[in-house]
Amino acid sequence: MTMIFGIPIQAFLGQLLVGLINGSFYAMLSLGLAVIFGLLRVINFAHGAQYMFGAFVGYLLLTYLGIGYWPALILAPLVVGIFGMVVERLALSKLYSIDPLYGLLFTFGLAQVIEGIFRYYYGVSGQPYSAPVQLGGGVNLGFMFLPVYRGWVVVASLIVCLGTWILIEKTRLGSYLRAATENPTLVQAFGVNVPLLLTLTYGLGSALAGFAGILAAPVYQVSPLMGSDLIIVVFAVVVVGGMGSILGAIVTGYMLGLAEGLTKVFYPEASNLVVFVIMAVVLLVRPAGLFGRDA
Amino acid sequence: MTDASPLLRVRGLNAWYGESHALHGVDLDVSRGETVTLLGRNGVGKTTTLRAIMGLIRKRTGEIAFEGQDLMRIPLHRTAHSGIGFVPEERGIFATLTVDENLLLPPVVAEGGMSVEEIFDLFPNLKFRRNSQGTKLSGGEQQMLAIARMLRTGVKMLLLDEPTEGLAPVIVQRIGELLATLKARGMTILLVEQNFRFASRIADRFYLMEHGKVVGAFPVGELPLQMTRLHEVLGV
Numbered sequence: 350m351t352m353i354f355g356i357p358i359q360a361f362l363g364q365l366l367v368g369l370i371n372g373s374f375y376a377m378l379s380l381g382l383a384v385i386f387g388l389l390r391v392i393n394f395a396h397g398a399q400y401m402f403g404a405f406v407g408y409l410l411l412t413y414l415g416i417g418y419w420p421a422l423i424l425a426p427l428v429v430g431i432f433g434m435v436v437e438r439l440a441l442s443k444l445y446s447i448d449p450l451y452g453l454l455f456t457f458g459l460a461q462v463i464e465g466i467f468r469y470y471y472g473v474s475g476q477p478y479s480a481p482v483q484l485g486g487g488v489n490l491g492f493m494f495l496p497v498y499r500g501w502v503v504v505a506s507l508i509v510c511l512g513t514w515i516l517i518e519k520t521r522l523g524s525y526l527r528a529a530t531e532n533p534t535l536v537q538a539f540g541v542n543v544p545l546l547l548t549l550t551y552g553l554g555s556a557l558a559g560f561a562g563i564l565a566a567p568v569y570q571v572s573p574l575m576g577s578d579l580i581i582v583v584f585a586v587v588v589v590g591g592m593g594s595i596l597g598a599i600v601t602g603y604m605l606g607l608a609e610g611l612t613k614v615f616y617p618e619a620s621n622l623v624v625f626v627i628m629a630v631v632l633l634v635r636p637a638g639l640f641g642r643d644a
Numbered sequence: 645m646t647d648a649s650p651l652l653r654v655r656g657l658n659a660w661y662g663e664s665h666a667l668h669g670v671d672l673d674v675s676r677g678e679t680v681t682l683l684g685r686n687g688v689g690k691t692t693t694l695r696a697i698m699g700l701i702r703k704r705t706g707e708i709a710f711e712g713q714d715l716m717r718i719p720l721h722r723t724a725h726s727g728i729g730f731v732p733e734e735r736g737i738f739a740t741l742t743v744d745e746n747l748l749l750p751p752v753v754a755e756g757g758m759s760v761e762e763i764f765d766l767f768p769n770l771k772f773r774r775n776s777q778g779t780k781l782s783g784g785e786q787q788m789l790a791i792a793r794m795l796r797t798g799v800k801m802l803l804l805d806e807p808t809e810g811l812a813p814v815i816v817q818r819i820g821e822l823l824a825t826l827k828a829r830g831m832t833i834l835l836v837e838q839n840f841r842f843a844s845r846i847a848d849r850f851y852l853m854e855h856g857k858v859v860g861a862f863p864v865g866e867l868p869l870q871m872t873r874l875h876e877v878l879g880v
Binding site: 521524525527528530531532534535536537538539540541542543544 | 698699721722724725730736741748750797
């Protein structure tokens with residue numbers, strides 16, 4: 350059997366793949382958090398709940414309306430995004446003028462309410478949601494067996510992350526967004542409807558969480574707690590990458606996923622800790638995060 | 645509306661920063677195509693007057709009408725659409741945007757603005773640096789960019805807050821030429837300026853401010869007569 354660093358190569362690559370898949374979710378979720386924090390200065394504690402909501406939208410569409418995976422891939426982020434925009438308009442926008450802590454507390458409360466509602470109706474056990482037939486089965490890569498759906502997760506998350514990055518860094522709307530992140534008042538004085546921009550941005554961040562949720566539904570089970578399990582790690586990713594840094598969130602997401610995978614190979618006991626250890630080290634050495642600008 | 649009515653009309657403008665009452669009933673008019681300068685020492689409310697007109701200070705009372713439209717009632721992002729462009733004292737060039745993106749940032753609010761080519765003809769050095777990060781420009785270039793980006797939008801009036809502050813004499817002269825060009829093209833300008841000599845070359849009229857009020861008004865022709873008083877009030 351081929352060995353690498355004294356580990357069978359299958360096990361090594363297998364864990365690397367698991368790491369890459371987890372990293373795909375970290376990247377999408379921390380990207381959404383970074384987009385929201387960058388412009389709104391709100392630490393969106395409801396992000397995990399919005400991710401779970403996205404997965405449940407897919408599950409409910411299938412269960413009650415017979416709408417399958419592919420339409421749900423569009424509809425879930427749309428529903429979660431619109432929900433986010435309504436929340437921003439009705440509640441979050443009222444909190445911008447006071448201490449940022451209130452935004453955090455509000456989104457934390459919102460997360461509890463959303464999770465509570467789903468827990469009331471569906472308990473804590475997971476609901477199965479199967480991958481579409483087109484993405485079933487697997488491919489033998491020679492050195493390992495790759496389930497097609499897992500490969501798709503990586504590709505889809507790369508596309509979404511790249512698309513979001515292009516939207517923010519290369520388009521007119523993105524330049525409004527970056528400028529408003531620096532000086533919202535001046536951008537508004539130039540005639541840009543900044544309150545609307547804030548609503549759209551919260552919608553975009555929420556939609557990214559919803560997309561990650563529907564993408565995750567066939568991998569993990571659809572459960573009311575799936576978001577709160579993940580979101581703590583994602584916050585660590587955001588801290589490591591640097592609050593509000595778009596590229597930092599994406600790159601750090603994949604990187605920390607891989608680091609976790611590698612730790613599972615070499616020292617499995619530490620695999621749940623490694624992200625937080627990295628976070629602690631980064632905070633000590635570079636408090637602004639790996640990609641953050643020093644404030 | 646007749647030509648005799650001013651483009652911008654301000655009456656009894658009061659403004660507050662928090663609890664601090666900064667403007668105490670400012671009255672001023674700016675006619676179409678005119679360049680009007682607010683003079684006064686630091687802290688008398690010149691910048692505050694511009695910011696209150698623009699709507700950047702929301703705690704304000706009084707009347708502000710632009711082309712007969714009441715600016716007191718509209719949200720901040722609609723003020724620019726009525727046809728007023730703002731060039732802040734700190735210039736407000738965005739670090740995360742390139743020169744090009746900074747230039748294209750303010751939305752076009754009316755027809756009749758300059759094209760990007762015309763702007764680059766007027767500011768050739770911006771053209772060479774269009775892909776640079778906005779804040780990598782020199783202070784003078786940043787000031788040019790701050791003015792240039794308002795010219796694309798089709799605004800009829802510019803509020804310019806100390807455009808020569810901290811700039812070398814040769815750059816100050818270039819900005820003076822630029823404002824003269826804009827004036828010749830029919831732009832209306834309300835200018836806050838400490839550099840009295842600079843202002844006297846381009847302004848048609850002056851308002852003198854003290855303690856959050858307008859305390860004097862005179863056309864550029866009366867400048868020699870007003871010198872003694874100006875020395876007294878401005879301390880120049």
